[in-house]
Amino acid sequence: MKRLIIIGEGQTEQAFCKDILQPHFLGFDIFIENPTISKSGGGIVQWTHLKADIERLLRSSNAYVTLLIDYYGLKDKHAFPSWEQSKAIPNRVERMSHLEAAMHKDIAEQWKHRFIPYIQLHEFESLLFADEEVFKRSFTQEEYSDYEYLETTFREFENPEDINDGSMTAPSKRLERILRDYTSNKPSTKALWGPMLAGEIGLDQIRRKCPRFNQWIENLEQI
Template structure:
């Protein structure tokens, strides 16, 4: 049995872990627990700065060293004090998958805990929903499926949908479907798309799950 605590950025990711990851992996002996990031005492959800995030990660790793700790944190909007963000060699890396691996390695090095596995979502959770835009029809009236499919067709993978306040995945969805509610609709649409479909189209997300699956093989 492998236990994995996931520090998640918000309620959307928390629900995704509960409704999609946990059912998919419990039969394989991998048990996930989502833990909402703390912004201040008594308040949870959101990544404010690296100092607070690092303290939570180290505390989680040290509190239960028989479990693993990982993250579901958006690369979009990531605070600039996170390890590697201001490293020109990393920020100038054109291949986005390589850039993420370098940033995650920098985070793992700085957290410095043997049971920690860094993971960023490229570029944010809503990118996963572009794997199959027609699933929006189930949950949204007048879902702009053709517009969403047009966006998806512009990029090699959903994870390439870019990183700016106007063109990030969530901003594109909200511009086309103002009635989209992140916490309510996001996990349900992702669940309908299915984990295997998401993994096939999102190589960075898939690599993260492969790292976790390897834990069960090696233990």
């Protein structure tokens, strides 16, 4: 059985890997390990720290290593390779590909063939907007604080990965506005609600609606 290490930002990504991705990849004879980024209390860190994690894991075993990190929240201070150049690329999908290629290039030559970089556009919570019917089934009207905003979001974005990364309009911020008890800055809440909704939606539906995410899954299936 092959080993795949998915480095995530926090508890939400860990739970998603364990509950949603692991059952799928067992069918491909792939076992997933899902550590969080070291030196992080949840969230992204400087590239030098993340790179050290990646190379340590690649060096210590024959496992493949990939990432599940959000584009939302990446800043100049994190100093990702080719970050400044990426800002000049208007198309966000092409921008992510540029950043992923730069990360891959920066990993030591002897290990990079087992490194599969991935940045989620725009954040993990994008995936939760893959099926409007799941929201309707999962929550009562009393649990919504702005049901109309839920409907507006689904009307505006056919592809959930297009939901933008504004400080008030990123996917997690939309969930805060839509649902009374969702709090994006409380890890325990995110870790409960995110995988729960993803499980209700199902991996197949998420892949149908989120093409970049689907391509990542396809790449991992082929290791």
